Amino acid sequence: MEVRTANTIIYCSRFAETVDFYQNRLGLPVTAEFGWFVEFELNECSRLSVADQGKTSTKSSAGKGLVVTLQVDDIDETHSLLEEAGVHPTAVKDHSWGARVTHVFDPEGTRIEFWQPS
Secondary structure, rough: OOOOOEEEEEEEEHHHHHHHHHHHHOOEEEEEEEOOEEEEEOOOEEEEEEEEHHHOOOOOOOOOOOOEEOOOOOOOHHHHHHHHHHHOOOOOOOOOOOEEEEEEEEOOOEEEEEEEEE
16 A cells, blocks of 8 residues: 555534634645635645535534644744744643644644644
């Protein structure tokens, strides 16, 4: 088996706000859009999608049991960009597994963790 790309789909009750968060606040490029489903590019092999739960058989988890973790090159720069975007990142902290991390929450309640190796 050869996996070419990976995609995480977040099913949302607050679809429009969540799409706006990823597209306009985090600035992720849209790779596909079908009205009830929007796919964003994280990098050339990774995607993050948002789906309107009202148009699917899968319901929102309201952020429970899901953390999206994104490794970045510069956590301090990322933190500043998140502040400028108005998404209220947590303070950058050292994590016990050897990383510096900050978190934000999307409108659906999904925790997004940005991290850099210490």
